[in-house]
Amino acid sequence: MGLRLKFNIILAVCYLLGLSLSIYPFYQISRQEAMDQLQSQIDVLRAQALSIRRYTSEEIQPLLAEHSSVQFLPQTIPSFSAQTAFRNFRGFYPQFFYKEAALNPTNPADLARDWEREVIEKLRANSDLTKDVSFQTIDSRSHYTATYPLVIKDESCLTCHSTPDRAPPSMVALYGNKNGFGWKLNETIGAQIISVPMDIAEGSIWRNLGLFVGTSSVIFLVLLILLNILLNRYVISPVTRMAKTAEAVSMGDASVAEFEFPGSDEIASLSRSFNRMRRSLDSALKMLEK
Incomplete structure (x- = not known):
């Protein structure tokens, strides 16, 4: 799910x-x-x-x-x-x-x-x-x-x-x-x-009750669509891109560019932590190769 x-x-x-x-x-x-x-x-x-x-x-x-x-x-x-x-x-x-x-x-x-x-x-x-x-x-x-x-x-x-x-x-x-x-x-x-x-x-x-339910349902659907758009832009899309980057790195592809997400929220903090982890992993691998 x-x-x-x-x-x-x-x-x-x-x-x-x-x-x-x-x-x-x-x-x-x-x-x-x-x-x-x-x-x-x-x-x-x-x-x-x-x-x-x-x-x-x-x-x-x-x-x-x-x-x-x-x-x-x-x-x-x-x-x-x-x-x-x-x-x-x-x-x-x-x-x-x-x-x-x-x-x-x-x-x-x-x-x-x-x-x-x-x-x-x-x-x-x-x-x-x-x-x-x-x-x-x-x-x-x-x-x-x-x-x-x-x-x-x-x-x-x-x-x-x-x-x-x-x-x-x-x-x-x-x-x-x-x-x-x-x-x-x-x-x-x-x-x-x-x-x-x-x-x-x-x-x-009953007309007023139906109007209340209908109006609140329409408002909910509009808000749901807007929230899904925002969720996709600020959460799902960055996490999906980060997951693809992580998968490529785990398969040994070092050419993948670092994932950058501007801002100061949790997703941006996660992206910076992920990039630091990747750089640390690259450094560790290079040390092992020596």
């Missing part, structure tokens, strides 16, 4: 070792960046939903207050407005998911199901928890899901949700008297659930 091959094998092993040690941290960093991007998307969607809720409560409710006393209008309910707007939004971006789920909702469509109930119970058990992050399967796709507690902060909400006799008759007529009652002030009655698909983020992670 030649010196060049040994050198290249050592470099390749070092590269593969370094690459294997760096892939996992790079993957984790890329994944965290992707999660941060997903969370940023959720923050925007939540801000949009909160804006719709606020607009409904501050603008729509007062405007339709007189009509609501005669006929219950779901459009005046912030939760209904936000979810309706988001259903329209999903017409453009169906991969996103938004729901204001409750354990005991007035509208049966808002009833928490399966994992939604588990998340709400988790928020109810810990009043200090302002957000829960999980990964859920929605429409056969993995989603990054952020859940925020819906807490009764306004006592006016209890007008419709304490007991059926206090609620507007038109609301009871529309939704019945079985659901959406018994709520209490400062109680977590549900959760605002926002989900964005993971596959886009995962695709970005």
